[in-house]
């Protein structure tokens with residue numbers, strides 16, 4: 001069967017005005033993830049990312065040969081917009097800047113989004129589900145045998161939940177576990193996709209690299 005490896009982008013800029021940029025740690029995580037795949041003999045014959053800078057830069061820092069393709073279906077949901085919808089435009093500073101408060105609040109907010117309880121979000125939950133399914137089809141409707149995708153935590157959560165036919169809440173529970181530059185693996189054939197491994201970070205599991213393990 002053909003293989004799909006989905007890597008989450010490296011660490012971005014949590015709490016800063018522009019989140020969509022890799023930190024120095026993020027670049028290093030991406031480089032190590034590329035090295036880890038090469039060390040396993042896993043070299044992609046197709047490269048895909050979302051259109052976000054943190055995703056593009058991660059793919060390029062992994063240093064595989066080939067011309068990357070892009071599909072906006074692999075972009076993260078707009079968490080800033082969902083929080084603004086929840087708080088009617090006035091997101092508390094702690095929710096923006098304190099990791100624990102931010103992710104606890106984001107979990108509740110995504111659950112409200114899934115239940116269509118947020119006021120006029122930029123993208124509905126149903127639209128998100130549809131575009132992630134389209135992005136998965138784009139990546140796997142191919143003659144390539146080893147497809148590498150760089151995406152984001154929420155999209156990876158949705159790929160895992162949807163291919164496992166899990167309840168929608170599982171998307172967010174998985175989202176919150178997905179580490180920066182972690183490797184989630186699927187096999188695919190004739191339109192069917194199965195998950196075979198999730199959230200692996202062999203490149204960050206050594207004593208000399210474990211300080212680079214981050215969730216945000």
Ligand SMILES: O=C(O)[C@@H](CO)OP(=O)(O)O
Pocket residue numbers: 008012076079151152153154175215216
């Ligand atoms: O902020 C994050 O951790 C997630 C939001 O779930 O997005 P991304 O994976 O794009 O960083």
